[in-house]
Amino acid sequence: MIKISPYGKEISDEEMLSIFKTNGAHRESIFRRYEMNEVIEYTKGIGIDVGCGLNKIHSTAIGIDKRMSPSDFGYPFGAQIRADGDRLTWFAENSLDFVFSSHCLEHFADPLLALREWHRVLKPGGHLVLILPHKQRYPVVGSPGANGDHKRDFLPQDARDSLEKVGSFEILRTDTLVEKLKENRWATSEAGKYGHKTLNFSFEVVARKRS
Numbered sequence: 001m002i003k004i005s006p007y008g009k010e011i012s013d014e015e016m017l018s019i020f021k022t023n024g025a026h027r028e029s030i031f032r033r034y035e036m037n038e039v040i041e042y043t044k045g046i047g048i049d050v051g052c053g054l055n056k057i058h059s060t061a062i063g064i065d066k067r068m069s070p071s072d073f074g075y076p077f078g079a080q081i082r083a084d085g086d087r088l089t090w091f092a093e094n095s096l097d098f099v100f101s102s103h104c105l106e107h108f109a110d111p112l113l114a115l116r117e118w119h120r121v122l123k124p125g126g127h128l129v130l131i132l133p134h135k136q137r138y139p140v141v142g143s144p145g146a147n148g149d150h151k152r153d154f155l156p157q158d159a160r161d162s163l164e165k166v167g168s169f170e171i172l173r174t175d176t177l178v179e180k181l182k183e184n185r186w187a188t189s190e191a192g193k194y195g196h197k198t199l200n201f202s203f204e205v206v207a208r209k210r211s
Contacts (some may be wrong), residue, residue: 001013001031001051002015002016002030002034002037002121003033003036003040003058004016004042004058004059005040005058005059005060005075005139006040006041006042006043006058007044007157013030016030016031016033017030017075019076019077021164023054023075023161024050024054024075025054025075025077025078025080027054028053028054028055029035029055029056029186029190029193029194029199030186030190031184031186031187031190031199032055032102032103033055033206034184034186035102035131035177035180035181035202035204036057036102036131038060038176038177038180038204039100039129039131039173039204039206041097041207042060042098042100042127042129042172043057043058043100043129044097044098045096045097045098045126046062046095046096046097047061047062047096047097047098047099047100047127048061048062048063048064048088048091048096048098048099048100048121049062049063049064049100049102050064050065050085050099050100050101050104050108050114050118051065051085051101051102051103051104052064052065052077052102053054053065053067053078053079054075054077054078054079055077055102056077056078056079056167056180057100057102058077059076059077059161061098061100062080062081063077063079063080063081064076064079064080064081064083064085064088065079065081065082065083065085065150066082066083066084066085070130081090084117085101085104085108085114086113086114087117087118087119088118088120088121091110092121093120093121093122093125094120094121094122094123095121096121096122096123096126096128097122097123097126097127098122098127098128098129099118099121099122099126099127099128099129099132099134100129101129101130101131102130102131102189103131103132103133103202103203104153105130105132105152105154105159106132106133106147106150106152106153107149107150107151108151108152109151109154111151111162112162112165112166113161114165115128115162115165115166116167116194119166119167119169119209122209123209124209124210124211125209126208126209126211127172127206127207128163128169128206128208128210129204129205129206129207129210130159130204130205130206130208131177131202131203131204132154132159132202132203132204132205133147133150133153133154133201133202134155134156134175134178134201134202134203135153135154135155135158136155136156137178137200137201138153138201140153141153145195145196155188156174156175156205158206159174159203160174160205162163163205163207167209167210168209168210168211169207169208170207170208170210171205171206171207172206172207172208173204173205173206174204174205174206175203175204175205176203176204177202177203177204178200178201178202178203181200182200184200186199187199187200
């Protein structure tokens with residue numbers, strides 16, 4: 001089952017696949033939805049999904065992506081704002097309940113610049129939720145099989161260290177996705193589409209802003 005709301009609403013895999021197909025989101029992955037299932041509870045209230053493309057965590061999140069196409073508009077899980085995620089000047093300081101970003105931070109030339117901006121717009125008590133490829137489980141920058149647009153590799157400790165540099169956070173969760181998803185059939189059945197033996201290479205960091 002796919003969670004499509006932080007308040008408990010779910011739909012079947014088949015329904016999610018139908019939504020993808022109907023709206024032209026053919027490259028989007030059910031496996032990514034299972035990653036989101038594990039952290040969606042931290043995305044309540046008003047918040048943003050940075051780098052969401054056509055697979056926003058839920059329909060009420062504000063989707064932000066610098067790469068948008070006409071199919072994004074009117075699609076319930078697509079981006080609504082075309083922008084670079086490290087410049088969110090239209091959001092006031094301390095204004096959002098959550099910032100979510102999946103497989104995006106590694107594309108920034110300066111991840112700390114993005115994290116500082118995400119910290120700025122979060123309310124005290126708000127959640128920053130990151131999903132990233134694990135350096136020890138995914139091809140590193142410049143190696144065969146790596147994403148050519150990746151600028152930086154991360155271990156869970158690297159992500160935690162980066163958060164310490166940009167503001168005061170309480171770390172709530174980190175690096176549990178691999179264990180939770182290792183038996184998920186989508187981790188192997190869809191891997192070949194992306195040139196991998198497995199899609200089981202992500203970790204998460206969930207942090208609460210202190211001040």
